[in-house]
Amino acid sequence: MKNQISKNRFLMSVLLLFSLSTVLSACGDTSGSNKSDSADPQSNKTEIVWVMATDPDKKAWQDTMISTFEASHPNVKVRLENIPYDQFDQKLTTLIASGNAPDVWNPNQADSGFATYMKMGALKDLTPYIKKGAPELNTMDPNLLNIYKIDGKYYGVPLVSNATYLYYNKDLFDAAGLPYPTTDWDDKSWNFDTMLETAKKLSHDVGNARKQVFGFSTALSANEMTWLFGGDMFKPEAYTTGVMGEPDLTKPVNIQAMQFNVDLINKYKVAPDAETVEASKQLGDPFLTGKVGMYISGGWGLGSYRQADFKWGVAAVPYHEGRKVPLYVDPWSISATSKHPDEAWEFVRHLANPAEGGGAYKYMNDVGRTPADTSLFKLWYDKMGKEVGMDPKAFKQVHEGSIKYGREAENHLIVNFNTILETMNQSLYQVWGGKESVTDGLNNLKDKLLSLNLNH
Amino acid sequence: MRKLTLAMKREERSFWFFIAPWFIGFVCFTGGPIIFSLLLSFTEYNVISSPKFAGVSNYTQLFGDRLFYKSLSVTLYYSLLAVPFTILTSLIIAVLLNHRIKGQSLLRTLYYAPSIVSGVAVSFLWSWLLNPQFGVVNSVLYDWFGIEGPGWFTSPGTVVPSMVLMQLTASGSTMVIFLAALQSLPADLFEAASLEGANGFTKFWRITVPLISPVILFNTIISMIASLQIFTESYVITKGGPDWNSYFYVYYLFDTAFKQFRMGYASAQAWILFLLIFALTLVSMWGSKRFVHYEYDSK
Numbered sequence: 001m002k003n004q005i006s007k008n009r010f011l012m013s014v015l016l017l018f019s020l021s022t023v024l025s026a027c028g029d030t031s032g033s034n035k036s037d038s039a040d041p042q043s044n045k046t047e048i049v050w051v052m053a054t055d056p057d058k059k060a061w062q063d064t065m066i067s068t069f070e071a072s073h074p075n076v077k078v079r080l081e082n083i084p085y086d087q088f089d090q091k092l093t094t095l096i097a098s099g100n101a102p103d104v105w106n107p108n109q110a111d112s113g114f115a116t117y118m119k120m121g122a123l124k125d126l127t128p129y130i131k132k133g134a135p136e137l138n139t140m141d142p143n144l145l146n147i148y149k150i151d152g153k154y155y156g157v158p159l160v161s162n163a164t165y166l167y168y169n170k171d172l173f174d175a176a177g178l179p180y181p182t183t184d185w186d187d188k189s190w191n192f193d194t195m196l197e198t199a200k201k202l203s204h205d206v207g208n209a210r211k212q213v214f215g216f217s218t219a220l221s222a223n224e225m226t227w228l229f230g231g232d233m234f235k236p237e238a239y240t241t242g243v244m245g246e247p248d249l250t251k252p253v254n255i256q257a258m259q260f261n262v263d264l265i266n267k268y269k270v271a272p273d274a275e276t277v278e279a280s281k282q283l284g285d286p287f288l289t290g291k292v293g294m295y296i297s298g299g300w301g302l303g304s305y306r307q308a309d310f311k312w313g314v315a316a317v318p319y320h321e322g323r324k325v326p327l328y329v330d331p332w333s334i335s336a337t338s339k340h341p342d343e344a345w346e347f348v349r350h351l352a353n354p355a356e357g358g359g360a361y362k363y364m365n366d367v368g369r370t371p372a373d374t375s376l377f378k379l380w381y382d383k384m385g386k387e388v389g390m391d392p393k394a395f396k397q398v399h400e401g402s403i404k405y406g407r408e409a410e411n412h413l414i415v416n417f418n419t420i421l422e423t424m425n426q427s428l429y430q431v432w433g434g435k436e437s438v439t440d441g442l443n444n445l446k447d448k449l450l451s452l453n454l455n456h
Numbered sequence: 457m458r459k460l461t462l463a464m465k466r467e468e469r470s471f472w473f474f475i476a477p478w479f480i481g482f483v484c485f486t487g488g489p490i491i492f493s494l495l496l497s498f499t500e501y502n503v504i505s506s507p508k509f510a511g512v513s514n515y516t517q518l519f520g521d522r523l524f525y526k527s528l529s530v531t532l533y534y535s536l537l538a539v540p541f542t543i544l545t546s547l548i549i550a551v552l553l554n555h556r557i558k559g560q561s562l563l564r565t566l567y568y569a570p571s572i573v574s575g576v577a578v579s580f581l582w583s584w585l586l587n588p589q590f591g592v593v594n595s596v597l598y599d600w601f602g603i604e605g606p607g608w609f610t611s612p613g614t615v616v617p618s619m620v621l622m623q624l625t626a627s628g629s630t631m632v633i634f635l636a637a638l639q640s641l642p643a644d645l646f647e648a649a650s651l652e653g654a655n656g657f658t659k660f661w662r663i664t665v666p667l668i669s670p671v672i673l674f675n676t677i678i679s680m681i682a683s684l685q686i687f688t689e690s691y692v693i694t695k696g697g698p699d700w701n702s703y704f705y706v707y708y709l710f711d712t713a714f715k716q717f718r719m720g721y722a723s724a725q726a727w728i729l730f731l732l733i734f735a736l737t738l739v740s741m742w743g744s745k746r747f748v749h750y751e752y753d754s755k
Contacts, residue, residue, distance in 0.1 A: 089715065090714045090715065093503060093504075093714075093717060094503070096504065097503040097504055112715075120502075120504050121504065122504075209588065209589045209594075209604075210598075274610075274698060275588065275607045275610040275611055275698070276589065278609075278610040278697070278698065279587055279588045279589045279590070279607075279610050280589065416715075416716055418715055419711065419715055419716050422695065422696070422711075425697065426696060426697050426698070426699055426700045426703070427699075427700075429612065429697065429698045429699035430699055447522060448522060448523065451520075451521055451522045451523060452523075452716075453517065454716070
């Protein structure tokens with residue numbers, strides 16, 4: 001009997017061991033990260049985690065940033081984590097929720113954006129650090145810094161300020177014998193009517209999937225299309241409070257803007273229909289197919305169109321009363337829960353440094369993105385002018401015009417914009433196809449947006 | 457008597473000992489989360505702050521949600537097409553692979569092989585094959601037959617049928633189960649039927665189908681459950697579009713859970729789907745009684 005009891009005990013302890021090891025292995029991930037978050041006892045090094053969306057264009061830059069920072073800060077180790085773009089928001093939110101938020105990251109790297117993370121309370125107030133003095137920010141445009149100033153506190157340091165341009169395919173313009181569009185944003189003769197005329201001359205064989213060339217297309221969301229005409233689908237307070245609220249969809253200027261874009265597809269047949277856009281998106285950027293004459297899109301095209309096998313240029317978005325175009329200013333932020341905010345701030349300063357060899361300088365120079373720091377613009381204009389094959393002065397004019405007529409992108413300011421955008425794209429499909437009137441489509445969209453219950 | 461009890465006790469202990477890894481795993485990783493999601497479905501939970509009790513508000517909201525009905529109807533439509541398609545094609549392939557020909561085992565492997573490839577990879581493959589502008593299928597249709605192919609995944613009318621077509625590369629396990637059932641059929645019945653002058657089709661319809669009817673029922677229920685949970689295809693290829701036409705139930709659930717971070721709402725969606733699948737399974741078990749022949753019935 002005694003033997004039996006000891007056997008029982010043995011069995012119990014084995015079972016306990018089993019369950020314990022299961023529980024431990026379940027927690028393994030968390031305990032592992034916690035360990036790496038704190039100081040490494042062997043070398044007394046502090047480790048900070050830097051998260052970036054995966055982008056092969058940025059790989060060399062990231063590696064350089066880490067090695068130069070670690071060289072000047074021997075007590076800090078930077079661990080880089082790359083997350084694929086389309087999993088970025090999901091992964092990051094999970095990390096934040098589980099208490100493993102990265103120390104330094106750019107909240108605008110995917111579709112959710114700054115407002116969503118701000119509302120979660122995931123971002124640290126950087127005001128005390130900025131006040132303590134950061135010479136790296138002396139040449140930063142205060143307007144850009146203020147984008148991420150909420151209730152008088154700074155939550156981000158701008159690293160890049162992509163503008164919006166009209167890209168055009170020089171080869172297609174040359175073939176049609178057309179002059180290139182202007183770089184002057186205040187030239188009122190370059191408006192949507194003249195753009196339509198140009199688009200008509202550029203388009204041919206539309207409907208024949210093998211030969212067709214479209215005069216015009218755009219990467220803008222339906223909401224941003226209305227901005228070009230001076231409209232807006234949301235109320236001004238949506239962009240300041242971050243809450244979508246009751247959308248303001250069916251005002252006349254919105255309908256006019258949408259109707260113009262619908263007519264480009266169905267009436268004038270100078271723009272690709274939704275199916276064609278979808279098909280070419282599966283393969284990448286529609287402009288890169290070389291079958292689009294003019295394309296309105298963000299400043300990242302300056303970098304990614306370098307691989308195009310045709311010549312291209314940048315021009316002003318056509319004039320319209322009240323026209324606004326999106327600007328995409330991305331900030332570096334520090335997590336509210338960061339265990340090493342001081343080290344993280346040192347790293348942000350390193351990333352934002354506009355001096356030669358500094359993070360901002362190299363991001364402009366090596367990755368080719370639009371700098372946020374004013375002191376880098378001269379260099380950047382010269383560089384881009386040479387790369388695109390434009391007079392640097394003309395390039396400067398295009399960029400400054402875009403900034404002048406720019407406003408911060410919707411997804412950076414409205415909470416959960418990824419969901420709003422998806423709802424918009426899905427619901428307006430029939431409108432782009434000409435199967436539903438613009439007014440009906442917008443009313444239908446309103447129902448869908450409100451049924452999302454995002455306003456709380 | 458006492459000895460026997462001791463032996464039984466010992467056996468019982470060994471049972472728990474050997475089942476422990478699975479049992480603990482189930483409780484921690486499946487059973488526990490299931491119970492937890494039931495509790496969550498009565499709360500509002502955004503992952504960052506702790507859950508707040510919300511009563512049945514998630515469920516009442518769900519029944520007023522237009523996207524809930526849209527996603528449900530799209531999913532049922534898919535299921536209605538996909539289940540018969542999967543059953544028919546895999547049964548036909550199984551019957552063909554049951555013939556004694558050269559290279560039989562090689563062919564069986566080939567037809568099963570796509571099932572072990574990840575759904576994401578298979579989805580990418582299909583999206584390239586069926587790309588209306590740059591895909592192989594439409595190019596072949598145009599170059600060889602002069603037909604302008606359909607928009608496949610990019611047009612609202614063809615997106616669900618295109619996804620049904622994709623099941624061709626996903627029904628390997630269904631096919632293997634059919635094949636196993638076919639191989640266990642007694643040869644004497646077929647011999648007798650042949651002597652009576654029955655042709656191939658009659659033999660198939662009158663002997664094969666009734667004998668494997670329990671397997672058909674099993675496969676139907678399994679593919680029905682799988683089809684109601686379709687997700688990967690729309691996540692990888694269409695993102696629920698165009699015009700919500702592949703916005704499947706689980707895709708919507710994923711959206712509310714991992715994009716909008718409304719875990720309570722998503723849990724409520726999951727439980728509604730569970731009840732739906734449970735009810736449909738019961739209905740098909742009950743409704744099929746007349747058509748399914750178990751061997752012990754006929755005795």
